[in-house]
Every structure is written in structure tokens, then in C-alpha cells.
Amino acid sequence: MKTLSKDIWLKATQHGNRYLLPQRFTKGNDPEKDRLYDACGYLVMEGEARWLQNPMAPGIELT
Numbered sequence: 001m002k003t004l005s006k007d008i009w010l011k012a013t014q015h016g017n018r019y020l021l022p023q024r025f026t027k028g029n030d031p032e033k034d035r036l037y038d039a040c041g042y043l044v045m046e047g048e049a050r051w052l053q054n055p056m057a058p059g060i061e062l063t
Contacts, residue, residue, distance in 0.1 A: 004039040009048065012062050018052070020059035 012019040021040060024033045040060045043049040049060040 002042070004035060005042045008036070008039055008060075009043060009062065012049070012060065017062040018059055019049075020052075020057055023058060 008019050019040065021036055022033055024030065024037060027034060027037075040049065040051075043060060043062075044051055047063065049062050052059045052061055
């Protein structure tokens with residue numbers, strides 16, 4: 001997960017410090033989306049990012 005989080009962080013730095021996630025309606029239906037959300041959650045827990053507050057465009061913004 002740390003590697004995926006680093007990849008997301010690098011992509012965010014290239015796109016205005018934001019990384020948008022695909023919408024996920026329920027957890028567990030798509031393992032790939034779950035991995036992305038978990039990796040972004042890791043960045044948020046580490047204090048390197050915060051969740052965007054727009055439910056139509058879920059994602060993170062680097063802090």
C-alpha cells in the first residue's frame with residue numbers, strides 16, 4: 001500500500017496537488033477501487049493529504 005500511496009502522491013503533484021478517485025458506491029464490489037481509496041486514506045492518516053469535500057468528485061488534496 002505504501003508504494004501505491006507514493007504513486008498517488010506523485011501523480012497528485014503533477015496535477016495541481018489533487019488526485020481524483022473513481023466513484024465507489026459500495027465498498028467491496030471492486031477491489032481495485034478499494035485499494036485506491038485505502039491508499040488515499042493512508043496519505044490522509046499520515047497528514048500528507050486531506051479528503052476533498054465534494055461527493056461528486058471524490059479525491060484528495062495534498063497538504
